Amino acid sequence: MMATALAKFGSVLSFCVLFYAVYFRDNDKSDTRLSQVKDHLLFLENINIVAIGNQQPKVAIGYGACRDIFVNATSLLNFNELNGNPEHFNEISNKEELLKSFVYFFKHGAAAERFMSNSQLYDELIQNALKLEGTRWAIGGNAPLMAKRFFIEGWKVLFAGKISEKLESYIPHDIQVVGNDKYKAHNDDIHLILEYKADEKFGVYTAPRANRYIIHNDENNPLLSSLEEFGENLPKFNPNLLVISGLQMMDNYPFKKDLRAERLNLVKEQILSQPLTTLTHFEMASYVDLDLLLQLTTKVLPYVDSVGMNEQELTNLCSVLEHGEVSVVADSNPRVATALDQMRQIFQLVRHKNNVHESNRKLTRIHVHTLAYQAILTVKDSKWTRTEAAAAKASLTAHRYVCNNRNILLDKSKLLLDDSFSTTTLNDNNSRVFFDPFKPIACWDEKIKGEHVEICVAPVLICTEAQLTAGAGDNISAAGLVLQVE
Incomplete structure (x- = not known):
C-alpha cells in the first residue's frame, strides 16, 4: 500500500507542510505563524465559493x-x-x-x-x-x-x-x-x-x-x-x-425485538433509492453498542460515498471494522501519522465491504476532524472536488464555532505543531514533510490498494477560550462538505 506513496513523497517534501505534535506548544504574541496560517486559510475560503x-x-x-x-x-x-x-x-x-x-x-x-x-x-x-x-x-x-x-x-x-x-x-x-x-x-x-x-x-x-x-x-x-x-x-x-x-x-x-434492525433496513433502502448522482455521507458519532455498530457496517457503511468523524470515532470505527470490538476511549490529540494510518485502514475495509455487499457506491471520501487538524481523503477523479479548500473551510469553522465568533481571533488561538510530521507510523519516518506557515495545508497523492487518492491535512487555529463544544463536529463536518459538491 505504502510503496507507491513513499515514492511520491520526494516531491511532496518540496512543499512546506505542517505537523501537529502530541503536546501543546506554548503560544504567545511572538508566534507570528498564527497570522500567516490565518491569512492563507482565509485566502482559500475567499476564492472558493458555493x-x-x-x-x-x-x-x-x-x-x-x-x-x-x-x-x-x-x-x-x-x-x-x-x-x-x-x-x-x-x-x-x-x-x-x-x-x-x-x-x-x-x-x-x-x-x-x-x-x-x-x-x-x-x-x-x-x-x-x-x-x-x-x-x-x-x-x-x-x-x-x-x-x-x-x-x-x-x-x-x-x-x-x-x-x-x-x-x-x-x-x-x-x-x-x-x-x-x-x-x-x-x-x-x-x-x-x-x-x-x-x-x-x-x-x-x-x-x-x-x-x-x-x-x-x-x-x-x-x-x-x-x-x-x-x-x-x-x-x-x-x-x-x-x-x-x-x-x-x-x-x-x-427496542422491542427486531425493531432496530427493521428501522436500519429502511435507512438502507432510503439510501439505495437515491440515484448515483446524489452523493451520500454518513456522520459517525459516539457508539458503544457493538450490535448496533456491526449493523451499521452492513446496512449503512457499504452504501455511502463519504464518512465523517472525530478522533474518538475514528479509533472506534477502525476497531469495529478490523477486530469486531468497541474502543471506548482514544487519544484526544492523536499524531497525524496515527490518524492517517487509521483512515487508510478504514478506506480499505469499507471498500472490501462495498464489494462483499455488491454496492453500486464506493467509499470515496473520509473526513477526520480533531482538536488540532483536519484530514480529508478523497479518491482522485471522484465526484468530490476542492479537497484543499474543504480542509481550510473546516479548519476555520472549527475555530469560529468553538469561539462562537465569526472572526478568527488570534489572541484566542494556538497551534499544535512542530517542525515536521510523518505521514505514517509504518516506515521509520521516511516520509516526513515540513511546516511552512505561509502554505500550511499539506496535500499529496498516494495509492491505496490500487486506488489513487488525495490526502489534505490542515491546521486548526485552536480556540483557547471555548464557548461551545457540543455541535462542533456537526458544523465542522458540514463545512468540510459544502465546497466538495458541485
Whole structure:
C-alpha cells in the first residue's frame, strides 16, 4: 500500500507542510505563524465559493432533533458523591454510574454520549441544571445543526425531524422541515450537555482539553420517527447530497425485538433509492453498542460515498471494522501519522465491504476532524472536488464555532505543531514533510490498494477560550462538505 506513496513523497517534501505534535506548544504574541496560517486559510475560503441560482447545491439531512440544555458539568455534579474509580458504562441507570462514567471521559478530555434509562433521575438532573447560573437552551441534534451550517454556507436544505413548533422556530425559515406532524402536540426530546473547559478541575482530576459529556432519555429520535415522510419528499427535492446522521440515538435504546434492525433496513433502502448522482455521507458519532455498530457496517457503511468523524470515532470505527470490538476511549490529540494510518485502514475495509455487499457506491471520501487538524481523503477523479479548500473551510469553522465568533481571533488561538510530521507510523519516518506557515495545508497523492487518492491535512487555529463544544463536529463536518459538491 505504502510503496507507491513513499515514492511520491520526494516531491511532496518540496512543499512546506505542517505537523501537529502530541503536546501543546506554548503560544504567545511572538508566534507570528498564527497570522500567516490565518491569512492563507482565509485566502482559500475567499476564492472558493458555493454556487448560486440554478447551480445552488441541495442537501437532504436526516434524522431527528432535540432541545439541548447546556450546563457546566462540574457545577451540576458533586465529586464528593463519587464512590470508587472511574468506569465505563454502556448506559446510565443511576447517579453512581453517571459520576463514574463522566469522570472516566473527563480525565481523558474525551467526548461521550450515553442513554440514561432512569427517567426519574434524568428529570431531576434537568431541573437541577435549570437552577444553575449560565444554563442555556438551544436546538440540538446532528441533523438540524448540520442543516443550519449548510444553509449558512449557501445551500438549499431539506431537514427531517419530529419537532415541536417551538423548536422549529429556531430553524431558519427557508430550511424545508419534514417529518413533523404539526397537528399533534408532542414534547421535544431533551439532551443534557455537560460541558467543561480545558484544565478545569473535578476533584482530583483535570480535563486535558475542553469537551462535553451528553446524556439523553429520548423517545422520538431512536425510532427515526421522521424517516418515512423524509423518504416521501426526497424524489421531489432531488438532492445533490444526502446526509445520514443521528443513528447513535439508537445506541442501547430498549427496542422491542427486531425493531432496530427493521428501522436500519429502511435507512438502507432510503439510501439505495437515491440515484448515483446524489452523493451520500454518513456522520459517525459516539457508539458503544457493538450490535448496533456491526449493523451499521452492513446496512449503512457499504452504501455511502463519504464518512465523517472525530478522533474518538475514528479509533472506534477502525476497531469495529478490523477486530469486531468497541474502543471506548482514544487519544484526544492523536499524531497525524496515527490518524492517517487509521483512515487508510478504514478506506480499505469499507471498500472490501462495498464489494462483499455488491454496492453500486464506493467509499470515496473520509473526513477526520480533531482538536488540532483536519484530514480529508478523497479518491482522485471522484465526484468530490476542492479537497484543499474543504480542509481550510473546516479548519476555520472549527475555530469560529468553538469561539462562537465569526472572526478568527488570534489572541484566542494556538497551534499544535512542530517542525515536521510523518505521514505514517509504518516506515521509520521516511516520509516526513515540513511546516511552512505561509502554505500550511499539506496535500499529496498516494495509492491505496490500487486506488489513487488525495490526502489534505490542515491546521486548526485552536480556540483557547471555548464557548461551545457540543455541535462542533456537526458544523465542522458540514463545512468540510459544502465546497466538495458541485
